Amino acid sequence: MSSSPAASEVSPIADAAPLSLCARSPHVPADRLVAxxxxxxxxxxxxxxxxxxxxxxxxxxxxxxxxxxxxxxxxxxxxxxxxxxxxxxxxxxxxxxxxxxxxxxxxxxxxxxxxxxxxxxxxxxxxxxxxxxxxxxxxxxxxxxxxxxxxxxxxxxxxxxxxxxxxxxxxxxxxxxxxxxxxxxxxxxxxxxxxxxxxxxxxxxxxxxxxxxxxxxxxxxxxxxxxxxxxxxxxxHRGLPAAPAPYSDELVTKAAYATPGASLDAFPQLLDHLAKVHPSRYGALTDGVAAVCLTDVQPVPDQSTALRLVVLADRLYDREVPVLASGMPFDKLFSDEMLNGGYRKKYFRAISRLTALARDAKELVTAD
Structure with missing residues (x-):
């Protein structure tokens, strides 16, 4: 199956286009997991x-x-x-x-x-x-x-x-x-x-x-x-500024095109794609990505999807990849039932980390 690099060989216009996490299905050899x-x-x-x-x-x-x-x-x-x-x-x-x-x-x-x-x-x-x-x-x-x-x-x-x-x-x-x-x-x-x-x-x-x-x-x-x-x-929570409010789809898209190495995906489609990639590969999914831009952020529909998102949030946080988003704010991602259930800590950690990465992403808008 062809990937985005193949598409870029066909049209030079694609060179200026953002990356897409949804277009990636990385294979991670076992020796890389150890290394x-x-x-x-x-x-x-x-x-x-x-x-x-x-x-x-x-x-x-x-x-x-x-x-x-x-x-x-x-x-x-x-x-x-x-x-x-x-x-x-x-x-x-x-x-x-x-x-x-x-x-x-x-x-x-x-x-x-x-x-x-x-x-x-x-x-x-x-x-x-x-x-x-x-x-x-x-x-x-x-x-x-x-x-x-x-x-x-x-x-x-x-x-x-x-x-x-x-x-x-x-x-x-x-x-x-x-x-x-x-x-x-x-x-x-x-x-x-x-x-x-x-x-x-x-x-x-x-x-x-x-x-x-x-x-x-x-x-x-x-x-x-x-x-x-x-x-x-x-x-x-020590002296940090409030989390930035979500931006418009247009502004997120514009920042993605203006930021070398940024990815651009619709949030619902990204959640669907995560179900097709083993969580052990989420780190590789973000290889070379300078910033993640997401449009149409919505509440996560179910717990399985929520737990996959938690893993992605952890990998992005570990790699210090800023996240610029439109739609719902990150503290609205998980339902009250999820936040009161057995995985409560994971969801609050994901909210905390995505919020921190959203703060980092403010520079993308300022630079733009």
């Missing part, structure tokens, strides 16, 4: 030194201290001839020197307290080559298992010093058991773990992640984790 298990562009430059603890929240300073020590403990020899690596990278021959303590850390906190910032900082601070460290969301990890198979995933990740899992999903029992089993195999191979998580359905009252829920769900692994509670306010 891309690194902190996304938004968190590529974060470090413990760039995390600004709230002086009124001592748990934030304590979390940095503990994580720095944890990273420093991962600097041992990666392998020892004739024996399997022990925890912290030491082999059996040096087992007596392995410090006692948890084999993983779990960051427990509310919205916007910087858990992903700290998780990515841990990845960067761990003294190992990038190929020996892995960072990804729970969804990306399950996608990797789907692409490689369970045994191959165990074999691929067993050589790593550290595995960081952001947004550990506790709302799908099947996937939770799958990943818990995978992590058990990796712990046995000496891989250190670090995680944040989403909240279980019915545990959403305070907007907090519940460490007890996480530790219970991972069952036999719970003894290997130290829970770090991180208190504080959502940084996304």
């Amino acid at each position: 891309e298990m690194v902190p996304p562009p938004r968190f590529d430059s974060v470090r413990f030194a760039t995390y600004i603890p709230d002086p009124n929240q001592p748990s934030q300073t304590e979390a940095v201290r503990v994580l720095e020590e944890f990273a420093g403990g991962l600097g041992g020899a990666h392998a020892v001839a004739g024996g399997r690596r022990g925890f912290f990278g030491f082999g059996k021959a040096r087992a007596a020197k392995v410090p006692a303590g948890p084999r993983g850390v779990y960051l427990d906190g509310g919205y916007g307290v910087g858990k992903t910032h700290l998780l990515a900082s841990l990845w960067h601070a761990t003294p190992a080559e990038p190929a020996l460290k892995a960072f990804g969301t729970f969804v990306e990890l399950t996608n990797l298992v789907g692409a490689l198979g369970f045994q191959q995933t165990v074999q691929t990740l067993s050589g790593h010093r550290l595995l960081c899992i952001d947004e550990f999903e506790l709302d799908d029992p099947g996937d939770t058991v799958l990943v818990s089993t995978l992590l058990g195999r990796l712990v046995d191979a000496g891989v250190a773990l670090a995680a944040t998580s989403n909240t279980l359905p019915g545990k959403l009252g305070e907007g907090r992640f519940a460490a007890a829920d996480f530790l219970r769900e991972i069952q036999g692994l719970s003894a290997h984790f130290r829970a770090l509670r991180i208190d504080g306010e959502d940084y996304r």
Whole structure:
């Protein structure tokens, strides 16, 4: 099936036309999924030194201290001839020197307290080559298992010093058991773990992640984790301007044509297209896209569609791709039933992230 580049060869006019996400059906090889298990562009430059603890929240300073020590403990020899690596990278021959303590850390906190910032900082601070460290969301990890198979995933990740899992999903029992089993195999191979998580359905009252829920769900692994509670306010609400109101279809279209590398799609058609692309490919769907322009934004019709949109919003946010839109404002995307249901946290995260990207897109209109 021909793609937009083929069309551009036929007519030079198409060179000036925006890209279209709906025209893309990317294929992502399994080795790319592994190679891309690194902190996304938004968190590529974060470090413990760039995390600004709230002086009124001592748990934030304590979390940095503990994580720095944890990273420093991962600097041992990666392998020892004739024996399997022990925890912290030491082999059996040096087992007596392995410090006692948890084999993983779990960051427990509310919205916007910087858990992903700290998780990515841990990845960067761990003294190992990038190929020996892995960072990804729970969804990306399950996608990797789907692409490689369970045994191959165990074999691929067993050589790593550290595995960081952001947004550990506790709302799908099947996937939770799958990943818990995978992590058990990796712990046995000496891989250190670090995680944040989403909240279980019915545990959403305070907007907090519940460490007890996480530790219970991972069952036999719970003894290997130290829970770090991180208190504080959502940084996304600290002094930020109000989200811009949606623009007109004409203005969004004009900005798309004026912005090199921008895509332009009707929102309902994009939602339909997402159903035809596996969520593991949503990152590749946005490759080379400088801005996403959407016309006719409407409320999402059903939960399956809503969850796909959440994944796309996460990938756009990770890659810092601004989103310019017409139609309904982003806080009207999800119905009251969705916002009060078991996936409530995901939808509020998507609203928060799309709103932040809409703020970034204001420059497209100003430049235009």
